[in-house]
Amino acid sequence: MDTKTYFAKLTQQISSTNWQEFDHGVEMIKTAWQNGNQIITCGNGGSSLTALHFINDWNKSIFLSTGRPFYGRSLVDNIGLLMSYANDISFEDVFVEQLKNIIKPNDLLIAISGSGNSQNVINAVNFANNNKANSLALTGYDGGILKTIAKSNIWIPIDDMQITEDLHAIFGHVVMQSLCKGY
Numbered sequence: 001m002d003t004k005t006y007f008a009k010l011t012q013q014i015s016s017t018n019w020q021e022f023d024h025g026v027e028m029i030k031t032a033w034q035n036g037n038q039i040i041t042c043g044n045g046g047s048s049l050t051a052l053h054f055i056n057d058w059n060k061s062i063f064l065s066t067g068r069p070f071y072g073r074s075l076v077d078n079i080g081l082l083m084s085y086a087n088d089i090s091f092e093d094v095f096v097e098q099l100k101n102i103i104k105p106n107d108l109l110i111a112i113s114g115s116g117n118s119q120n121v122i123n124a125v126n127f128a129n130n131n132k133a134n135s136l137a138l139t140g141y142d143g144g145i146l147k148t149i150a151k152s153n154i155w156i157p158i159d160d161m162q163i164t165e166d167l168h169a170i171f172g173h174v175v176m177q178s179l180c181k182g183y
Contacts, residue, residue: 013163021154026178032108042075042095043112046165054172065180095124105132114164116144125150140164
């Protein structure tokens, strides 16, 4: 695929994006932040880097812009802890095991999976839901299992992982710019 074709495909997906899902996701994060709850992210592969990118941008920029603490953390930022749980328990439970130690009612788990079928992300959402936390899934393709179990969704309905990841990254930037303006 050449550059022009890629940009045309991306532009088409941007124009057909459900902005109400984006707005609802921003409001979920804003509410959790204003209430002093944790905003926790997780994902695999490229989505793990998106999860880290979100927390990096939000923790730094939102606090610097507003002076109000942003309690963001990612379940993918400690490779030693991830590998310990993967080795000693299972890779499917690397996020659940971390959540057992930190999640509280009304915290927000943001679960990112292009396919919506990453078992460790699915397990994390089920755990969060069962422990009175909120869950927001970011998916692509048909949304997979994650789209059916998360309390809220941002679904990018395209069978293209890179375009899906592009739109997920845009969501993170929309959150940052919205919350940096205050509350």
